[in-house]
Amino acid sequence: MRNQKHTAIPFWRDERVLQVLGQVAFAAAVIFFFYILIQNMVTGLQRQGTTLGFSFLQGTAGFDIAETSITYSRTSTYAQAFLVGLLNTLQVSFVGIILSTILGIILGVARLSSNLLVRNLSAAYLELMRNLSLLVFLIFWYLAVFLKLPRVAEAVIWPGQIHLTNRGVGLPWGLPTETFETYRWVLWAGLAAAALVALVLHYIGKRTGKPPLTALWALLTFAAFAVVGWFVLPGAPLTLDYPSVQGLNMVGGKVVSPEFMALLSGLVLYTAAFIGEVVRAGLQAVSKGQVEAARAIGLTGFQTLRLVVFPQAMRVIVPPLTSQYLNLTKNSSLAIAVGFPDMFYVSNTILNQSGRAVEMISLVMLTYLTFSLVTSWFMNWYNQRAQLVER
């Protein structure tokens, strides 16, 4: 046997040492880079005579915001103005998500229709939308459609007293009466009862192994409370108020500004095309054998859809769907192009007034980042729940 003497690898060729050294160098370079940037910024700010900090948010805003959902005037603080913008962003995103989901499901199902015309119409819509630039589409939608509607005096009136004018769209709206407060409690009770029903049914379903129609029964319970409450109370809790034209203005009902309408409908029409594709892909991902097997063990058409196709399609649909929701929320920052005071628009105004570029941009970015982190947290939770359990 040969006596082999072990020679140590010199440290400059030892991969483990090199990896550590490389990373330290990388980290040092990154830190040095940011150090230079921040150093420059601090000296720049010192020259301007300002320092970083968020205390300026307590200053008086001094500008008006066209659409507010909380009390706000020009004497309010910057922080309140930001909050108004944030609420507007959430509002447009929330309504947009609901509407684009509905339209997207219609488009996705239409894509798979046996009707040639319907199928191609849906495909053509997708092809039209996905090659358009959203910003151009929004601007077109705002300037060339909503602002080109007739003046208030010559309003186009759609069935249901919907007034289309260049000053906004008037919609019929419910006005609360004296019994509204009581009715609200009835609704809360209905919600509680529905939750109870859902829990009981879920428990029974677990015990017997037969999946009950949990959502349907819970919804029916809630609807029963709502309907019975509406008629049992001494007076209807809401009266329908129709918009009408008085002189140069619309009165009554709910007048929605052209900015909001343009942003909302533009986002919905654009996002729905992508959601339609997501829905179609999800439905197609369920193999035909699954449907055939379900029919073979005697499930009805509706049961097949509810118990076999739907859960499997959801597994494919939900992840891209949430990212479309997030896209819609981020795209709502294009409100600045149509003049709707969302978070980004308001922040930009604050930035111009106070000159606090660093703070405002960081604040806006952090807020959007929070939306995105919450969404991805939800996604991970859902994926873990819905994942196929494999070997």
Place this chain on the structure above:
Amino acid sequence: MSDKILPPLIERPSPLSWIYKNLFNTWYNALLSLLSGALIFWIGRAVVIWLLEVAQWRVIVTNLRLIMLGQFPISEVWRVWLGLALLALITGNSLGIWGRKARGAGRVTIGLLVLLLGLAVITSGQSQLWLLGMAGLLGLGWWVGRSAGKGLERVVITGWVIWPPIFILLLRGLGADSELLPLVGTNLWGGLLLTLLLTIVGIVFSFPLGVLLALGRRSSLPIVRWFSVAYIELIRGVPLITLLFMAQLMLPLFLPTGVNIDRVLRAMVAITLFSAAYLAENVRGGLQAIPKGQYEAAYAMGLNNIQSMGLIIMPQALRLVIPILVGQFIALFKDTALVSIVGLMDLVGIGKTVLAQPEFLGLQREVYAFISMLYWVISYAMAYVSQRLEVSLGVGER
């Protein structure tokens, strides 16, 4: 048993039975057909009437040069044409070389020729000559590529790599006191030219950055991995518009005093950094799809890290994600419109200037319809070429 085997029955539908089967087979399908038919008729009629009778297209005809090139000086327009002519030559050459393998390349070539000649017919003067020249160069390139075949591959690939910098150099000029190529400031770049430049620069720089970030995210070195993850998630969590504002308003603060970066360049940096994060995720998807055996086989052959990545893994991974990458490039192209919000004169920004002219007030429909159409056609063309590329590379087959 008869020896004669009957051919399978083929249903030959008469037009009437075809319509019945596809449109009216059940009562609700009949209803849907009627409804959607009415919808198509109603929308189609309104659009055709507007396009042909109501719309005043003279706003586009008068401002065509502005929409295409922005304020680019007339005396220097030949530089844009020269750059495009070079592009036509390389494109024709590539189509000639690789056209034999790729189905549909012939159609692309003929389509481009028809487009160029068609544009030449409706234009006049210098533009017409340049367009004819481009068509000629495209044809010449195609013929040379076809006859030389593989021998020219390297030359053409080099051509593609050096074309973007040459084009930008041509546009920008050599210097203020240069006789041949005087400086044309980026504030004069605009219209479709600027939109395309932002797209090209965005693609050229964000692609390598995206690949690096994807590798970083899959790296075994924790610090590199954390940095990549943080970068990707941070950028993907915010809208592009915030990055553009950051580049316009915050970047000057970060730079040492006296250093001033051009506004167009700032927008390019923002777009590149934004797109790279998305590309990184796409490339990572491709890397994850490569089976482990490929890595192991590469090591077993004695390739080192860089070799196995560059020669074995990356080519396969990138080929897998071509459609997704092109989708991302199309999204980048569409997103460049946002630079108009920070005041650059791209297609959308130039649209505003056109509408500010007193004689064209109130023609928003015409201007924005035309701009939308440009975006649509270019995006569609990119998608179409990528589909052909996919087919010819055999993605998804095997």
